[in-house]
Amino acid sequence: MPQSAIGQERPTNPFIWAAAIVCAIVTLVMIIIGIVVIISYFIIHPKTPSISVSYANLDKLYYDQTGNLQVQITIVMKAKNDNAKAHARFYDIGFILGFSGMEIAKLQNKAFDVNKNHSVEFSYLVNSRAIPLKKLQGDFIQASFRKQVIEFDLTGKAKTKWRVWVIGSVKVLLNLDCNLQFFVPNGSATPYSESHYCSSKSS
Template identity: 55%
Template sequence: MPKPALGPQRTSLIIWFAAIFCAVVAVAVVAIGIFVIVSYLVIHPTTPTISVSYANLDRFAYNQIGILDVQVSIVIKAKNENVKNHAVFYGLVLTLNFHGLPVAKLVNNPFDVKKNSSREFVYVVQSNQIPLRSVYSDYVQSALTKHKVSFELKGKVKTRWRVWVVGLVKFSVNMDCDLQFFVPNGSFTYRSPCSSKSS
C-alpha cells in the first residue's frame, strides 16, 4: 500500500519565538556590557591611596645591655582623587618593623574621604623597650655608624566607593616601603615615595 505523501515540515511557532527571544536577550546583554565598559572608561575612576606625607624619628636610644627604645612620628595621608564620589577607608593596619622585627602597629577606625580630597592622620608610634639579639644589635651599631636608620612600613587598608553604572567598587590597598631617617636629628629622607598599591 503506497505511503501518503508528506508536505514540507514547518518549524513550530514556539521554537521561533524562543529563538527570537534568545537573540534579543543576547543583543541586550552585549549592548549593556559595551555601555558599562564605555561608561567606565569615560568616568575613569581612580583607586584611593594612602601614603606617608611626613615622618620623623623622635627617639632612637640603645643602651649597653641591648635594649632599644624607639619613638617615630608618622603622618598618613588618605587620598581620594575621584571627582564624583566620596570613598570609605576601613580595616587600616600598618606595621612598623626594624629589619623584620615588629616595633609597633598603626590602626584606625573606618573613615570617609570626600570626593577629590584627602585626610591626614598623625601617629606617634612609641615602642616598648625591645631587648635585641646580637644580630639586631649589629644593625643598630651599623645604623649609628652610618648616621642612617631604616624601618619598614607594611600593611593594608580596604577601600570602597560607588561608580555610576558599575555600582559599588572595592579594592584592597597595600603598602610596603622603607622609611629612612638621618641620625642624630631624626629627619626623614625622601629617597623614594612611600605610597600604596592596589590589588
C-alpha cells in the same frame, strides 16, 4: 487515493519562534549593556584610591649598653581619592612598624570616608617600650650609627571601595611596603626624607 506527505514542511512551532526572539532580545540587551559599561569606564575613568606616607619623623632614639632600644616615631599617612564622581571608603586598616625583622608596634585605624577628589591625613605616634635586641640587631644598630642613617619597615594593608556608575561597587585591597630611613647625626634625628616616601599598590 491519498497523497504522500513526504517533502512537505511542517510549520515551525510558535513557541520556538518566541524563544528565538527572546534569546535575540536578551543577547542584544547584553551587548548594549557591555557597550555602555565600556563607554562609561572611559568617560569616568575611575582611579584606585591610595594610601601613602606623607610625613615621618624619628622623634627619639635611645640605645643603651645592655642592648635595649627605645624609639618615638611620628608617622602621618594620607588616604587619597582622585575620583571626581564618587567618594571612597577605607576600612580594615592595619600596619606594622618593624626594625630589622622585629615588630615594634601595630598601627590600626577605624574605617572612614574620603570625599570625591579629596584626601584625608591621619597620624600615629609610636612610643615604644625598651625592646631588648638580639646580637645581630644590635650590630645593625651600631652600623646605623656609623652610617648616620637608621631604617625602619612599615608594612600592612587596607581595603577601599567606591561606586562607579553602571559598573557598581568596586573593592580593592591596598598593600603598603615602606622602608623608612631617618638620619641620625650625633644621635639626634632629622626629618624623614621625602625622596623615600612610598604609596600603596592595589591587588
